[in-house]
Amino acid sequence: MKDKITKYLKEIALFFIIITIFANILSLYRSGNLNKNALDIQTVTLMNNSSYTLPKNEPILIYFWATWCPICRAESPNIETISKKFNVITIALKSGDDSKIDKYLKNKNLSFKVVNDDDGSITKKFNISVFPTTVIYDKEGNVLFSDVGYTTTLGLWFKMWWANY
Template sequence: MNNKIKKYLKEAVILMFVLAIAMNIISYYKSLDLNKDKLDITSFTLLDKNTFIISKAKPLLLHFWATWCPICKLEGENIEKISKEYEVISIVVQSGSDEAIQNYMKEHNLSFKVVNDKDGIYSQKFNIKAFPTTFIYDKDKKLRFSEVGYTSTFGLYTRMLLIK
């Protein structure tokens, strides 16, 4: 019986490794069409109607998501954690009214900065086709990283530290 458990554990580890590689390949493929230009936006109007001015001296994590996206729900806590230490702007797409989004944020204990992309202006500008999609810009607003799909808290912290 012990040999069977070892065999299944070994197969599970191999499967997880293969899945991780496949997910990274898919993410890379999906990110090929994203806007790779230098960030030319200097401010955003947030959900709470405040204006957020992008720092010229700090890296920026720009995160596109939707309230109806199950992967985005899983990733929300990761974005929340990283937003406590780094400059993060999240852009919520196809997710309803400001009030509906505020209710979603409250229900899921999220407090990061949110822009409601009601008209799809930002999602078109960045050529977003799937959610979640994350961009990381250096302090000069040059794109250093982009990913389509789930990103762990550890992965986000590591990428932010590498471009600092």
């Protein structure tokens, strides 16, 4: 009996390792089309119509998401956690007006900074076509990491930690 349990646990571990490798290869493939230019945005207008100036000489995570995206619903709590410690701006694509997005954020207990990209112009500038997409810029504003699809809190935390050095 113990041998059977050990065998099944090994198979389950192998399955998760293969899925993780596949997901990372897929993310790498999908991120090949992203705009890799240096970040040229200094100020954004958040949903509450306040102006937010991106900090200079600090890394920043930009998260592209949508209220209609099921993977975004799963990843947004990870972004929320990261936003408590690091610089994070989120771009909500074609997710309705500000009140609809605000209602979504409140229902999910999310408080990260949101830019409503209702016409898709910001998302287009970054060449984003799959959601969620996360782009991490280093202190000089250069792309350091990009992920297309779900990313764990630990993975995001490690990448932001790395970007600070």
